[in-house]
Amino acid sequence: MNKLSELISQEAVINFETGAIKASTLDAILNLLPFEMGFCDADDIFRWYSNNPDRVHHRRTEAIGRHVLELHPRIAHHVEKLLSDFRSGARDDWEFWFPRRSGEDAGQIYQKFMAVRDENGKYLGCMDVTVNINIFQGKEGKHTPETIDEFIAVKPK
Structure with a gap:
């Protein structure tokens, strides 16, 4: 699989309704999010x-370009x-929770599948988002500051 920089210019800009961003910056941002996505x-x-x-579902680049039913034969x-x-159009999304498989770190997984549609409602595909919700639990020493002074007092590690 080619790196993004081998496919398009690192300076290529993607224009959205809400602003513009370099493709290389968007790629870096997507890889930092505390959840995973697929389309x-x-x-x-x-x-x-x-x-x-920190993926929940291990993906292989060989899966790209294959029919999704080939990737999930059991289900x-x-x-x-x-x-x-x-x-x-009978459904726009579907979500569920499940425990991580045995042999892996304990955790509860949240997964949501969403229909992607254009502004006219035409179906463009399906996006999934998966997150180990345990990353949001038990973060010792982390809390939401209640005042601006408390926020300012938080020292970076």
């Missing part, structure tokens, strides 16, 4: 995933039904 297009082809280092009938509901 399959309207033809159910797996196209992209964020590449943060293909469930995936197919979900994508069909997204395509028809």
Whole structure:
């Protein structure tokens, strides 16, 4: 798999309705988020995933370009039904929680699948977001400051 810098100029700018950002900066930001994302297009082809280092689901670059049902053969009938509901408009999202598999660090996983549509409602594909919600629990010594003075007093580590 080529690096972003090998595919487009590091200076390429993506213009959004809410502002513009360099493609290389956006790529770096997506890889820093404390959750992972993936996208399959309207033809159910797996196209992209964020590449943060603490992934819940291990992804392989070889999955890119493959049909999503090939990637999930044991649950293909469930995936197919979900994508069909997204395509028809019967459903816009689906979320669930589950414990991490045995042998891995303990944790509770939250996953949400969302239909991606254009401004006219045309189905563009499916995005998933997955997060180990335990990263937000038990953060000893971290809290939300109640006043600006308390915020200013917080010393960086």
